[in-house]
Amino acid sequence: MDNSVTPFQHRVYDVVRKIGPGRVSSYKVVAEALGSVSLSRAVGQALRKNPFAPDVPCHRVIANDGSIGGFQGSQCTESHVIPVKVQKKITVLEKEGVYFDLRTGKLKDRSRCFMDSIPVPLQDDGY
Numbered sequence: 001m002d003n004s005v006t007p008f009q010h011r012v013y014d015v016v017r018k019i020g021p022g023r024v025s026s027y028k029v030v031a032e033a034l035g036s037v038s039l040s041r042a043v044g045q046a047l048r049k050n051p052f053a054p055d056v057p058c059h060r061v062i063a064n065d066g067s068i069g070g071f072q073g074s075q076c077t078e079s080h081v082i083p084v085k086v087q088k089k090i091t092v093l094e095k096e097g098v099y100f101d102l103r104t105g106k107l108k109d110r111s112r113c114f115m116d117s118i119p120v121p122l123q124d125d126g127y
Contacts, residue, residue: 005051012046013056018118021057022097024107025115026064033118044069059089060098066107066114068100 005013015033019025027047031039047058063069068086090100099108107114 006046008042009046009049012043013050013052015118015120016047016056016058016061018120019057019060019115023113023115024060024062024093024098025118026062027069028064029115029118030061033120059092060096062107066110067105 011034012030015030027040027043028037030043031037034043043061047056047061050056050058053059061069068090090102093100098113100106101108
C-alpha cells in the first residue's frame with residue numbers, strides 16, 4: 001500500500017475502478033457506494049489527488065447532473081470557457097464512446113452510459 005494514500009482514498013479508487021470504458025458515474029454515486037452521499041466532495045478531493053491514473057479512471061466520474069465536472073483540479077465556470085484540463089477529460093471520454101453536448105455541457109446519452117449505482121461488496125478491504 002502506498003503510505004501517501006489514505007484508507008479513504010483507497011476505498012474511493014477501488015469503487016472508481018468498477019466504472020468500465022464507455023461508462024461514467026457521478027461523485028454522488030461513488031459517495032453512495034462508500035456509504036453516504038455526504039462524502040461527495042471528499043470523493044472529488046480524492047480523485048483530484050489520484051496517483052493511479054489511468055488504472056483508477058477518475059475521468060469517468062462526472063457531476064450528478066450529467067455535466068463534465070472537474071479534472072486535474074480544473075473546473076468549468078459560468079463563462080462557458082472549457083479549461084484545457086477539462087477538455088482533456090472530454091477528449092478521453094469521447095475516445096471511450098461517451099459524448100457531451102458542448103452547447104449544454106451535459107452528457108448526451110445518459111440512459112446508455114451513466115451508472116446510477118456501483119455494486120460494492122461489503123467486506124474488510126484491508127486499509
